[in-house]
Amino acid sequence: MNATESHESRLLVVAPEPGLRGSLTAQLSLAGYLVTSAATGAAALRLLGEHHIDLIVVDVEIPDMPALAQDRPDFTGTPRPPVLCVTACELLGTLVPVLGTEVEDYVTKPFRDAELLARVQVLLRDRRMATAEVRHGDLLLDEITCQGRRGDRPLDLTPAEYRLLRHLMLNAGRVLSKEQLARHVWQESRGDNTVERLVSRLRQKVDETPPALIHTHRGFGYTLRQ
Numbered sequence: 001m002n003a004t005e006s007h008e009s010r011l012l013v014v015a016p017e018p019g020l021r022g023s024l025t026a027q028l029s030l031a032g033y034l035v036t037s038a039a040t041g042a043a044a045l046r047l048l049g050e051h052h053i054d055l056i057v058v059d060v061e062i063p064d065m066p067a068l069a070q071d072r073p074d075f076t077g078t079p080r081p082p083v084l085c086v087t088a089c090e091l092l093g094t095l096v097p098v099l100g101t102e103v104e105d106y107v108t109k110p111f112r113d114a115e116l117l118a119r120v121q122v123l124l125r126d127r128r129m130a131t132a133e134v135r136h137g138d139l140l141l142d143e144i145t146c147q148g149r150r151g152d153r154p155l156d157l158t159p160a161e162y163r164l165l166r167h168l169m170l171n172a173g174r175v176l177s178k179e180q181l182a183r184h185v186w187q188e189s190r191g192d193n194t195v196e197r198l199v200s201r202l203r204q205k206v207d208e209t210p211p212a213l214i215h216t217h218r219g220f221g222y223t224l225r226q
Contacts, residue, residue, distance in 0.1 A: 015059035168224035
């Protein structure tokens with residue numbers, strides 16, 4: 001598995017049983033994915049509102065699953081994350097929509113680690129092929145040409161600025177520390193001043209068109225939001 005692809009993807013694990021939830025989280029984390037977990041559907045919905053999620057791995061035994069049909073997250077303007085179900089059921093057609101998006105694949109209990117990881121990798125690859133752009137309001141990044149736009153205005157981005165902006169957009173609304181940003185952009189720690197200079201250059205390009213999208217949270221880091 002390509003390490004760069006893995007670290008770009010955030011997975012949400014939803015399972016009520018602590019042992020299964022911990023096992024799934026550990027397996028996927030060891031494979032290099034960023035993993036967030038929840039024990040209930042309600043907690044999963046809250047996390048979907050707080051994070052950009054690329055794939056949901058869910059145990060269909062979560063107790064409040066039926067209620068989710070009436071309280072689905074709003075994915076307007078962003079692709080709905082695919083769902084991989086962990087289930088004792090052997091027919092995909094019998095599984096209901098989960099967390100506001102359709103079930104695209106499943107593994108039956110008990111399953112092998114290699115099978116789980118292979119199915120995750122396929123779903124993420126298919127999602128990347130279907131999604132050629134990242135969008136937040138009037139801000140757009142084309143992932144094929146690596147070009148950016150703010151409304152009708154093209155953004156002349158350096159590779160580092162592109163990586164920084166993409167990471168901020170994929171985590172829109174979340175405060176990211178300078179250390180987190182440095183490790184994502186350069187795959188290593190950098191001094192605070194280096195990160196500040198890069199953010200400043202990016203802000204001059206992105207926020208030339210109002211309203212401002214890149215915001216500083218003093219003592220914490222930066223976030224992209226409207």
